[in-house]
Amino acid sequence: MVQTEAHPDPAGGSAPILVASNRGPVSFTVEDDGSLSLKRGGGGLVSGLSAIEDADAVWVCAALTEGDRTAARLAPSGRLDRAGYDTGGQAVRMLDIEPGTFARAYNGVANSTLWFVHHLLYNTPTAPTFDDRFRKEWASYEAYNTAFADALAEEAAPGATVLVQDYHLTLVPALLRARRPDLRIGHFSHTPWAPPEYYRMLPDDVARDVLTGVLGADRAAFLTRRWAEAFADCCEAVLGATTSRPADGDLTVLHQGRTTRIGVHGLGADADFLRERAHRPDVDSRLAGLREAVGDRKVVVRVDRTELSKNIVRGLLAYRHLLRTRPEWHDRVVHVAFAYPSRHDLPEYREYTAAVQRVAQEVNLEFGTERWQPLILHVQDDFPRSLAAYRLADVALVNPIRDGMNLVAKEIPVVSDAGCALVLSREAGAYAELGADSITVNPYDVIATAEALHQALSMPTAERTDRCKRLAAAATALPPQQWFLDQLHALD
Structure with missing residues (x-):
């Protein structure tokens, strides 16, 4: 003792x-x-x-x-x-x-x-x-x-x-x-x-x-x-x-x-810092590169560490299920997924990172075409690139199996250029504040998460914009200071 x-x-x-x-x-x-x-x-x-x-x-x-x-x-x-x-x-x-x-x-x-x-x-x-x-x-x-x-x-x-x-x-x-x-x-x-x-x-x-x-x-x-x-x-x-x-x-x-x-x-999210930082030249250049890669397609964004609780693999499986069951989204959506290294001195985390990369490759092999890469995965940490993805997001996917808060769920609505829909796990702490304007998912249910992605991608622009404004207001209610x-x- x-x-x-x-x-x-x-x-x-x-x-x-x-x-x-x-x-x-x-x-x-x-x-x-x-x-x-x-x-x-x-x-x-x-x-x-x-x-x-x-x-x-x-x-x-x-x-x-x-x-x-x-x-x-x-x-x-x-x-x-x-x-x-x-x-x-x-x-x-x-x-x-x-x-x-x-x-x-x-x-x-x-x-x-x-x-x-x-x-x-x-x-x-x-x-x-x-x-x-x-x-x-x-x-x-x-x-x-x-x-x-x-x-x-x-x-x-x-x-x-x-x-x-x-x-x-x-x-x-x-x-x-x-x-x-x-x-x-x-x-x-x-x-x-x-x-x-x-x-x-x-x-x-x-x-x-x-x-x-x-x-x-x-x-x-x-x-x-x-x-x-x-x-x-x-x-x-x-x-x-x-x-x-x-x-x-x-x-x-x-x-x-x-x-x-x-x-x-x-x-909460630091709105002033995020909005200023997200419009610096290094972010603009990465945004241009992402826009070139995705074209005029809709974009589903996730940004996480390869932490076991973040549930990245099930999120990728849900996206794969969406493409398998909703062929109308073929060549019309790109999933931009950033899974940054975390705790690689622990074997469980190295194995999990490998699983994320394997599933991402499987999705691209199954659905990719000469003109369409359905999933873009990055595993090297790059904060300006994350902010660029925030700005580009039509849909944000945040599906942890358990999370104290999850600031990504709060940051993306603050930074998104055109307003985004948020697909959010009910097991994230952020759900207490953002659940009302999110599409809520059981993080273990891959099929339900795929349907939530479809609902988010299909959301009318006006509704998506209104929801995003309310999400941003709730997300910044208690800034860090x-x-x-x-x-x-x-x-x-």
């Missing part, structure tokens, strides 16, 4: 606001000459943190690569901003965690266990198996979380606010509270949360430690009410906790004399 004994209160640092996440806002690459090159990242957290006007705020993250580790070692106490690196005006502390410990925590527990549990991904007749190897991985996960708790305790000013992010760091809130009971601590889960009957697949002590770790926060938050309710259900079933569930406002969980509030913040500030304010 992870140890959370109280430590003497240290003097602490000067940061009034802190963010903790596995991945930080910058990354480093070691060049051939041994020098380091820096790349600044994007995403909701980066946009959100920019809303903080306090220059003393600190972002604590892990070194993910050898370049990151080198930079962290060269910086005083890992503080990249104090070593002259361009961190975008943000104070960043990067933790040089021992590579083996990091790999076991990140791949063995976070991505191969907690991610699989919350996305219901296990093939249960054969997996999981919690043996001696897992116990070593779990010990590394504890050590990894402890490193974050120690760094946050050192950096935080008295009474500071700390926002801990995601399934990588579920133990941090309780560990940090033991070290710094003066702090206001929040935890945010970007994934779904498993229902109790699936969550209890975890070893009993691990299941308890993850829940009590999160409950170390003053407030734990989720992307949808559905995931918040599932967390509360697990607290009741596993810990025997008492919950309160008002129709409006935060849920609460009472356990061992402490009350943790449970909130919901549905992260406000999403982040709302969490801060909720801890006041």
Whole structure:
């Protein structure tokens, strides 16, 4: 069991606001000459943190690569901003965690266990198996979380606010509270949360430690009410906790004399950034190339990582079924599918990427002609090309078997030039906000998904435009900066 004994209160640092996440806002690459090159990242957290006007705020993250580790070692106490690196005006502390410990925590527990549990991904007749190897991985996960708790305790000013992010760091809130009971601590889960009957697949002590770790926060938050309710259900079933569930406002969980509030913040798309970025020259050039490839045909777009939960293979099978059963779409539609590499250090993901490529090739061999390539698949990450596809989309296909939110479902309606119809899985978190104006599908039903694609492709232009406008409005209701500030304010 992870140890959370109280430590003497240290003097602490000067940061009034802190963010903790596995991945930080910058990354480093070691060049051939041994020098380091820096790349600044994007995403909701980066946009959100920019809303903080306090220059003393600190972002604590892990070194993910050898370049990151080198930079962290060269910086005083890992503080990249104090070593002259361009961190975008943000104070960043990067933790040089021992590579083996990091790999076991990140791949063995976070991505191969907690991610699989919350996305219901296990093939249960054969997996999981919690043996001696897992116990070593779990010990590394504890050590990894402890490193974050120690760094946050050192950096935080008295009474500071700390926002801990995601399934990588579920133990941090309780560990940090033991070290710094003066702090206001929040935890945010970007994934779904498993229902109790699936969550209890975890070893009993691990299941308890993850829940009590999160409950170390003053407030734990989720992307949808559905995931918040599932967390509360697990607290009741596993810990025997008492919950309160008002129709409006935060849920609460009472356990061992402490009350943790449970909130919901549905992260939205950054409309201003997306619309500006989608009309830069690099996007325009890729858009021209895509238009040349598809001609005057209608376009079904999907943009995903080759993540098991994204359900890409069934989406391709649904498109194949559409072409088999609706020959009127032959030579009149092109499916543009971007499936970008994800977690290729795990064998399941390498096999899944190969399956995506195999099915795509089969579709083109079965239906392709000299003048028509029915499916265009790209597996090399290219953000400008993704935005070009967003603009071109007549139909967006988002059919995950389970997803915390799925920002692609929110981004495409915002960027689409002519307005698009959205075919959306009811298992995506985004369904809670976008379901009314989407064509909803059961992600396991290939035939129903094919019919939904036909309905979307056949939708009258006026209806498609109206729906897309409402989708875009719902998708941008809580942009990243406000999403982040709302969490801060909720801890006041």
